[in-house]
Amino acid sequence: MAELSSTLLYIAFIIYLIATLVFAMSLSDKKGKENKAAYTRRWGRVGYALSILGFISQLGYFVTRWIASGHAPVSNLFEFTTFFGMMMVFAFILLYGIYKTNALGVFAMPIALLVIAYASMFPKDIAPLIPALQSDWLKIHVTTAALGEGILSISFVAGLIFLIRVVDQTRSTKKTKMLEIIMYFLLCVFGFILVSAISAAAGYETSFNFTDKKDQKVELTYNVPALVGPPNGTQADDHFGPLVASPSWMNGEQAPRKFNTFIWSLLTGGVLYGIVRLILRKRISAAIQPKLMNLKPDLLDEISYRSVAIGFPVFTLGALIFAMIWAQEAWTRFWGWDPKEVWALITFLFYAAYLHFRLSRGWHGEKSAWLCVIGFVIIMFNLIAVNLVISGLHSYA
Amino acid sequence: MRSQTYNKTMVDKIWNFFSSVKVGIWIIIVILIAAAIGTIFPQEMYIPPNVDPTTYYKEEYGTPGQIFYLLGFHNLYGSWWFLLLLAALGISLIIVSIDRGFPLYRALKYQRVTRHESFMKRQRLFAVSDSGISMDRVKRVLAKKHYKIKEDNGNILAEKNRFSRWGPYVNHAGLIIFLIGAMLRFFPGMYTDQTLWIREGETVAVPGTKTEDGQYYLKNHKFIMELYDKKDKDYSAALDKTGNPVPKNYQSNVTLYHAGPSDVVGAKPELKKERDAKIKVNEPLSFNDYSLYQVDFKLNEFHRMNLKLENKKSGKSYGEIKVNLFNPKSTYVLGNGYKVEMVEYFPNFKLDENDQPTTENSVPDNPAFVFKMFTPETPKGETAFIGIRKNVEAGDNKYKMSFSGIETKNVSALTVKKDKTLPIIIIGGIIFMLGVVQGLYWNHRRIWIQQRNGQLWIAAHTNKNWFGLKREMQNISEDSGLVMPIDQSDEKSA
Numbered sequence: 001m002a003e004l005s006s007t008l009l010y011i012a013f014i015i016y017l018i019a020t021l022v023f024a025m026s027l028s029d030k031k032g033k034e035n036k037a038a039y040t041r042r043w044g045r046v047g048y049a050l051s052i053l054g055f056i057s058q059l060g061y062f063v064t065r066w067i068a069s070g071h072a073p074v075s076n077l078f079e080f081t082t083f084f085g086m087m088m089v090f091a092f093i094l095l096y097g098i099y100k101t102n103a104l105g106v107f108a109m110p111i112a113l114l115v116i117a118y119a120s121m122f123p124k125d126i127a128p129l130i131p132a133l134q135s136d137w138l139k140i141h142v143t144t145a146a147l148g149e150g151i152l153s154i155s156f157v158a159g160l161i162f163l164i165r166v167v168d169q170t171r172s173t174k175k176t177k178m179l180e181i182i183m184y185f186l187l188c189v190f191g192f193i194l195v196s197a198i199s200a201a202a203g204y205e206t207s208f209n210f211t212d213k214k215d216q217k218v219e220l221t222y223n224v225p226a227l228v229g230p231p232n233g234t235q236a237d238d239h240f241g242p243l244v245a246s247p248s249w250m251n252g253e254q255a256p257r258k259f260n261t262f263i264w265s266l267l268t269g270g271v272l273y274g275i276v277r278l279i280l281r282k283r284i285s286a287a288i289q290p291k292l293m294n295l296k297p298d299l300l301d302e303i304s305y306r307s308v309a310i311g312f313p314v315f316t317l318g319a320l321i322f323a324m325i326w327a328q329e330a331w332t333r334f335w336g337w338d339p340k341e342v343w344a345l346i347t348f349l350f351y352a353a354y355l356h357f358r359l360s361r362g363w364h365g366e367k368s369a370w371l372c373v374i375g376f377v378i379i380m381f382n383l384i385a386v387n388l389v390i391s392g393l394h395s396y397a
Numbered sequence: 398m399r400s401q402t403y404n405k406t407m408v409d410k411i412w413n414f415f416s417s418v419k420v421g422i423w424i425i426i427v428i429l430i431a432a433a434i435g436t437i438f439p440q441e442m443y444i445p446p447n448v449d450p451t452t453y454y455k456e457e458y459g460t461p462g463q464i465f466y467l468l469g470f471h472n473l474y475g476s477w478w479f480l481l482l483l484a485a486l487g488i489s490l491i492i493v494s495i496d497r498g499f500p501l502y503r504a505l506k507y508q509r510v511t512r513h514e515s516f517m518k519r520q521r522l523f524a525v526s527d528s529g530i531s532m533d534r535v536k537r538v539l540a541k542k543h544y545k546i547k548e549d550n551g552n553i554l555a556e557k558n559r560f561s562r563w564g565p566y567v568n569h570a571g572l573i574i575f576l577i578g579a580m581l582r583f584f585p586g587m588y589t590d591q592t593l594w595i596r597e598g599e600t601v602a603v604p605g606t607k608t609e610d611g612q613y614y615l616k617n618h619k620f621i622m623e624l625y626d627k628k629d630k631d632y633s634a635a636l637d638k639t640g641n642p643v644p645k646n647y648q649s650n651v652t653l654y655h656a657g658p659s660d661v662v663g664a665k666p667e668l669k670k671e672r673d674a675k676i677k678v679n680e681p682l683s684f685n686d687y688s689l690y691q692v693d694f695k696l697n698e699f700h701r702m703n704l705k706l707e708n709k710k711s712g713k714s715y716g717e718i719k720v721n722l723f724n725p726k727s728t729y730v731l732g733n734g735y736k737v738e739m740v741e742y743f744p745n746f747k748l749d750e751n752d753q754p755t756t757e758n759s760v761p762d763n764p765a766f767v768f769k770m771f772t773p774e775t776p777k778g779e780t781a782f783i784g785i786r787k788n789v790e791a792g793d794n795k796y797k798m799s800f801s802g803i804e805t806k807n808v809s810a811l812t813v814k815k816d817k818t819l820p821i822i823i824i825g826g827i828i829f830m831l832g833v834v835q836g837l838y839w840n841h842r843r844i845w846i847q848q849r850n851g852q853l854w855i856a857a858h859t860n861k862n863w864f865g866l867k868r869e870m871q872n873i874s875e876d877s878g879l880v881m882p883i884d885q886s887d888e889k890s891a
Contacts, residue, residue: 015540053651061797068631069631070631099864100433123632123635123638125632125635125638126632126635127632127636127643128625128629128631128632128635128643128645130638130643130644131644131645131647131677131678131679132678132679134646134678134679135679161398268795286677298863298864299864302862302864304865305861305862306862306864309837309838309861309862310837310838312833312837313830313833313834313837313838316830316833317830318827321826321830324826326817329680329681330678330679331810332590332681332688332690332692332814333590333814334819334822335475337435337440337442339436342432342433342436343433343436345432346429346432346433349425349426349428349429349432350429352420352425353425353426353429355837356418356422356425357422359565359860359861360418361418361419361422365550373779386436
């Protein structure tokens, strides 16, 4: 059952990849003969069907893994992040159903792909549940929260398309730089996957002995060459040694290892970005912009807002209300200012501010789109950095 | 709006300040940023319990840590200024709701069907066409789309989902109730949070549960810790990788008792059994307003220690004493003239700064004793200091005490919790969710159709989701023959 599960996830991944390409193709303007609108519509339909097919396959992964492990597969970083990617796809399917905009697929599907690929870099073994996680609220809270975050992510996707479409690319401004930074970070995720995959294929390993915060002797095994070692650690083998030690305030589980991988991601992202720039000979967003010129900014703005309008209540329900009910049962209090809780509250407050800006202060279009970008950064921060840097009760996921 | 009518007294000024949505948004943003800064380093409640926070933050996190501590971010969420921000948010919610809610209600309740020419022209969706289509058909189509239709002189106002306009006020009301609930915790009698360490076999009064009707008692029969089996076929791969055993269950088997009020001070309470229960993580035992949670444990705490009195030369034993480490006797008689006196007892032995034996606390984690041994051969008694891996004797003792066994017990830590604010918080939460859904999942739409100088004027408005409105107008115009209004914001931007 576990193997079937992995296979289904793999198939889903491939289908998503094809769907991305089909959506991208549907935007290309090289077809001269045919009616452009009909062409776009036809391939958009194919891409949409493929997305749904991929989603069904991933749903199969989810169900089979649930059967194999005996609990909802949302209990560690691999399972949660994979599920988050799946919810992004689901949110995309939902919003494409309403708005039928192919460009949404060109951006949403690869970002979901990156999320799922990122997830697969974490340990994939089926793990048992510790007592604190043995509750029906695990599946209720985590799935609803992930669904909310997935829908909110689509608001980022639509906002990003909006910005690439409308930001003036004739000269370099703060806005064009910000857009390039977003592109760079997306490439960093890709870089992370690349580095991890190459290292894994080469079977690279180097380990350190050091004493952690709780005064326990720990052995840390890196799967990529160590640029950053643990504080006061000694390398157990004669592989390429660390250039510097990681800051001692990084508290999370295996923080130095994760920090090292993070540095690698930034570097590889930089190299990738450089290569792409060299090939394109212009800013990445400037290269994409012409493909988006026949999209109405208004519609993109609407999709972005609509995603928040749909996602915000779902997120609130899952990440705050269900979370509080469970926390009351498992940790004796519904609220305890645990870092993950605080960041869920921050996400909530941020989107509440967004809604007020938009509905009450009339922030539409560009301002609204930039806010959606910041919102996504907060969601990603809660997913990645809170687990990397900050230790807390959610250290398992 | 009150805020636009009065601006004289202090109250008016404060009212006007908080009635601004802009101020409200800023309060949200300041709370958001403060909350984020508070997560950079752990809060005081999450640092190890036995360290001094004045030095901890500097030692662990350097200068940034020291600044964090000095600015009070180590206890941010309980600090006066953070609570003040939350209070400001609450006030803003109340004032904004009153200041805007009632005028909006009146405006929508008494709106006219026939609007002024300039009002029509101002609407984002607007068109003028030749009249000559059947108004009955238009009305039928609108009714089919669930519009409520009001008529005045052949002019039409079609409206739907007005209730969605109350969404923001409903969700704000929910938040206010939620915040009030959270505030009530600080009133006496609303909230209890205590920890109870209870050993196996012990029956103790449950702290915080004493009322005029008496008090609850709890007996801990057994604490159980289960680990996952390393050979478990589903999980073996993951279990091998972590190396450490993974816990499967923490559980206390208990019996809950209740005792009525006692008139005599110090009298033994008469316990009436309420029920047997298993308290597990995620499955607290709830009774009345209280809940008992499994939060911690200590395995194999020393409970009883057995020692033998032996002749040092021959090794012959003259009997065994069993020392209850929580309630030791002063004399243990072994018969035939043999007895042992306990001169001193240190449950958790350590040496103080003057190298004198003392005890850290009353928990027998490292018990040590000073015994005086009496035998027919040594009627004056011989003194010996006995501890774990420590044995100090005075000179040429003929007899000694040696360890012959130890009995241990597990200890459960339970949290006793009473929170009478929960129902209010739950109601607040539900109202908030309903309000958010009501406000965001429906849209208030209005369509005005007017006959003017032989022409038909159409205007449409929605509070949000213009795309949806335009799509609906498209359908309506296809079905009724009404001309499709033009989006005037498109024309401006084009």
